Amino acid sequence: ADIEAGKKKAAVCAACHGQDGISMIPNYPNLKGQKAAYTEKQLFAFKDKKRNDPIMAAQAAALSDDDIKNLAAYYESLGKK
Amino acid sequence: ADIEAGKKKAAVCAACHGQDGISMIPNYPNLKGQKAAYTEKQLFAFKDKKRNDPIMAAQAAALSDDDIKNLAAYYESLGKK
Numbered sequence: 001a002d003i004e005a006g007k008k009k010a011a012v013c014a015a016c017h018g019q020d021g022i023s024m025i026p027n028y029p030n031l032k033g034q035k036a037a038y039t040e041k042q043l044f045a046f047k048d049k050k051r052n053d054p055i056m057a058a059q060a061a062a063l064s065d066d067d068i069k070n071l072a073a074y075y076e077s078l079g080k081k
Numbered sequence: 082a083d084i085e086a087g088k089k090k091a092a093v094c095a096a097c098h099g100q101d102g103i104s105m106i107p108n109y110p111n112l113k114g115q116k117a118a119y120t121e122k123q124l125f126a127f128k129d130k131k132r133n134d135p136i137m138a139a140q141a142a143a144l145s146d147d148d149i150k151n152l153a154a155y156y157e158s159l160g161k162k
């Protein structure tokens with residue numbers, strides 16, 4: 001996965017999940033350092049409507065499979081800093 | 082919420098989510114420092130079948146509302162250490 005591409009793509013996610021992956025909104029999860037395999041699985045689930053959330057459905061619909069893998073790798077990498 | 086009670090209850094969660102809330106299994110999310118409101122929302126969703134996962138359905142079914150609140154507070158508190 002391309003972490004740099006993930007970082008660029010994450011600009012839109014930062015609105016809710018925070019610049020550094022720590023969200024300011026109690027209901028929205030922190031993503032910093034989250035397991036890439038887990039994040040990928042959830043983004044695909046939102047995209048395929050296996051997991052339902054109106055906001056995330058819209059976000060995931062706009063992501064390609066590569067975007068999803070890059071984003072997941074990017075957020076996991078934030079935990080290693 | 083009662084963080085100490087949450088810690089005791091978390092013994093069963095640690096099997097997959099790790100003693101310190103960092104999971105060793107790529108598909109299972111880290112819980113350390115996760116937003117309590119988010120964790121609570123997901124545990125209730127698993128309990129009410131709004132979110133589906135066979136393993137978590139069984140776990141959530143065994144939890145009372147207080148257990149869920151204590152667990153969520155406990156895992157958030159791990160992030161503050």
